[in-house]
Amino acid sequence: MKQLAPTPYDGSPDIQKFENFVMEASAWVKACNLPKSQQCFVVSRRLTSTAKSFFMHKVAGNHHKWKLTRFFRELFNFCFPLDYRDQQRLKLRRCLQRER
Structure with a gap:
């Protein structure tokens, strides 16, 4: 099952890397x-x-x-800033559709 092994995760606060790791690791397990x-x-x-x-x-x-679910949740909390979710909500509120 070595070919299914997830891409290593370094703990960087990059949501795409983290979600990719979680998805690959869950499938691997x-x-x-x-x-x-x-x-x-x-x-x-x-x-x-x-x-x-x-x-x-x-x-x-x-x-x-x-x-494993607790492990991923705690890993997220350890690697990402405390206000990460608030930052994302703020970015979402700033988005405008205008004429679209």
């Missing part, structure tokens, strides 16, 4: 039919830099207790 207790550990093998630091400091000690 499902295709490999991994037990839930090993999913976060296996996915962590594809993390680098800031994202790897998150795993080592927050998850590694009891990775078998973490669910």
Whole structure:
């Protein structure tokens, strides 16, 4: 299943990279039919830099207790600015259609 392995994620606050990683990692775990207790550990093998630091400091000690959905949510919160969602909402409010 090596060819299905997700593209490594470095923890940069780039939503497209993050969403791509989540989608690929979820599909990889499902295709490999991994037990839930090993999913976060296996996915962590594809993390680098800031994202790897998150795993080592927050998850590694009891990775078998973490669910993949919580892992992705906490990884997002660790790597992205606290006001990221507010920034995106503000950008959306500024968008205008005008005559379209």
